[in-house]
Amino acid sequence: MSGTRTFLLPDLGEGLTEAEIVRWLVEVGDVVAVDAPVAELETAKSIVEVPSPYAGVVAELHGSEGATIDVGKPLITIGTLDQAAETYRQEEKAGSGNVLIGYGTPESAGSGRRRRPRSTTPASARPTPGAPALQQLPTVATAKDVAGAQRSTAAAPRPAAPAEGTPVRSSQPAPSAAAAHAGSSSAPKARAVPLVVSPLVRRMAKDAGVDLREVEGSGAGGLIVRRDVEQAIAASSTPSTPSTPSVGELLVDVRTGLGELRRVPVSGFRKAVAATLSRSRREIPEATTWVDVDATALLDLRESLRTATDPGPGLLALMARFVVAGLKKYPELNGFVDTEREELVQYDGVNLGLAAQTERGLVVPAIADAHLLTARGLDAEIRRLTASARDGRLTARELACGSFTLNNYGSFGVDGSAAIINHPQVAILGVGRIIDRPWVVDGQLAVRKLTQLSLVFDHRVCDGGTAAGFLRFVADAFESPASILADV
Incomplete structure (x- = not known):
């Protein structure tokens, strides 16, 4: 059997139409086996390894690293070993x-892509005997x-000398000026x-x-x-740029008159984020409500769960457990709006999304069936998803299955945020930083650990009373976690 087979970019997830080549794992000429990974692709904010469905020799890579390929377009061409051998025999004849x-x-064996023209160089000498050995x-x-x-x-064989005035394309390099003086002991x-x-x-x-x-x-x-x-x-x-470039040396923006320092292409990663957030702003009539919370007791509970051999569940896991309990009590915030059928849908169970910032941007992986997990189980899943997000190994399902989002933006050192709902979800809860602030306790001024909770919700699914009830439930759990844990 001989010939080549081209592997088309498969559908990597529901609704995905393109992928960006992050890194090729093979080169032209490499031998690959069936299911051997050939490329790392980024799409829907996740990086996945794509395996080859064919065995053979890599004949062509359809796209450079950083290029975007549409689903269904050629990704890689694999030649059979027989075809590779024939191709090599043809190369030897050249x-x-x-x-x-x-x-x-x-x-004729190229990919058909446009290439820069290569100037012809006259050649009149073969390699010197001093060339490095193989x-x-x-x-x-x-x-x-x-x-x-x-x-x-x-x-x-030694190539024949060309006739005078006749341009010749040769695969051997032309001798340099230094080579002309190779007989001199001082010339390299x-x-x-x-x-x-x-x-x-x-x-x-x-x-x-x-x-x-x-x-x-x-x-x-x-x-x-x-x-x-x-x-x-x-x-x-890239032209060399002086240490203090003037506007005349840069592209000038017509509106502002300022020079353009740089232009950064929008990656598939940012395109996916922009599409989701733009749709959210366009379709959802959102409202925001917030409350200051005394989280001193929550921090005390977190410390009490630590032992010499067991660090216990993290603070975010405890928060997640209270959020899941709140969604059970207020299911309106755990659903979506079916605009085609004009229905409000509520889920039976919670897939809790966790907003996480990575080097590639914001991702929101979800803990599937979070309502079935304890605080310790939630902590294990949070750690696993965080590591996967950092390494770019989240699956398409983990990124798309969330029913509600918890956003710990306090990790950035800010107190509050009017977040954008992660469409098609209908609400997102944000937690600000926990810091020492003056607070009145039992009529006395005291220094307590304060944070702010903010809830952004879709006003189509509920009114302010429902949103406030959910927010107050979570806030009470922060302030009196021991009493809430008895019921969750």
């Missing part, structure tokens, strides 16, 4: 420089690269053949129009690796 210099396969190369090269390079270097020897063995590095250089002869390799023995080509691309595309 000449010795095809492997080492790294200008890749003929244009055995100095590290083992990152594939077997076919090393074998092909050895055969090409050993067996390549020029590297006639750049050390490149990775097909991906060759392809990157070719697509970007980078002359590999001018790239200094940072790998073992002077090997040119991916980061070297990336640095060369950045150096050629």
Whole structure:
């Protein structure tokens, strides 16, 4: 069996239409097995590894890192081993420089993407005998690269000298000025053949129009690796900026007259956030209510649960337990609005969403069936979801199944916030920072641990009385947790 098969980007979750390539886990020429991960993709605020459904040799990667691919479009092309062998035999026929210099396969075998034109360079000399030996190369090269390079270097015929005035495209580099004086003991020897063995590095250089002869390799023995080509691309595309740039050297915004310091593309991650929040603002008639709460007793309870061998449930887990109990008492806030059927839906159970800030932005994973968990069980799930969010390993279901959101924005050092409801949910409860403040207790002024709770709710599902009842229930649980725990 021979040929290639193209793997199309699958549907990675309900409602997802595109994904951003975060990192390729394979390179062109690598051998992959069925179900071997080939790429890390980011979509719906989560990073997932996508496995290959085919076994064979990677023939083409359809998109660079950072590019966005639509669902159903080509992601990677896998060639069978027979096809890979045939392709390599064709490459061998192209000449010795095809492997080492790294200008890749003929244009007919490319992906069809537009590339920068490559200028032709006359060549009148073959590599010098002083070029580095292949055995100095590290083992990152594939077997076919090393074998092909050895055969090409050993067996390549000396190219015929071109006729005067005739431009010639050659796979061998032109001799540099230093090479012209190679006989001088004071002049360094020029590297006639750049050390490149990775097909991906060759392809990157070719697509970007980078002359590999001018790239200094940072790998073992002077090997040119991916980061070297990336640095060369950045150096050629980014003009040097003085320490104090003037407006004349920057793009100028027409409205303000100010220079544009930088432009940052909107990633798929931010697109998903923007779409959800914009829809929430557009569709939900929201209202906000808040209350100051004495959380001194809550902190005391948290400390009393600690032992020498057991840290006990965290503060956020205790808060989550009170929120779940409140939603059982006020189920209107644990549902959604079915606009097509004009019905208010209430859930039988709670999937508690927890807003978490990560390096990639805000995510809201949910604890499934939170109403069935104890404070200790909630604490374990909070820790697991937090670690997954930090590593970008949340599943699409964990990000989409929430029925109510708890937002601990006090971790940012702020007291209050009028948050945006996480559509299609109908409410979100925020908890501010807990700090020492003066508070009247039994007619006496005292220093207590104060925080602020704020509830943003969809006014279509309930009136202010219901929202206030829920908020007061949670506030009372904060202030007298021992009495509430007896009932939850």
